[in-house]
Amino acid sequence: MAFFGSNACHGWCSYNGSNNSIRDSYNCTVVADNGTGDFSFYWNSNIDQPHISVMTITRSNQTTGSTPPGVRSPSSHTDAASGMGSNYVRIYHKPTTSTQDGNYYSVAVFEG
16 A cells, blocks of 8 residues: 655665666666766656655665765765756765775655
8 A cells, every 4th residue: 555645755765786776666667877876766756745855775885984875966966955856866875995886775755
């Protein structure tokens, strides 16, 4: 059973950055690999609410160091607002000691 409306989970995705595959998802069928640790998660339907909350969870396959995970802009990775659109969320989490993608990225979007 799905719950729609205010305070609902708009979509979520569990993604393997090491082999570019979606493990499981709801309302997400495409993830774009924009570079090492830089991914755009595209939703099947647009986000209608002006106030949303984005949760990111990452785990890299390295032993030390990485950038803090979160929603980032395409250019400087510091402006969260430009890292979101009506049908996508762009996250950035790059290992600092490796040029490989992490093996676990998870994103969930909740509408207010």
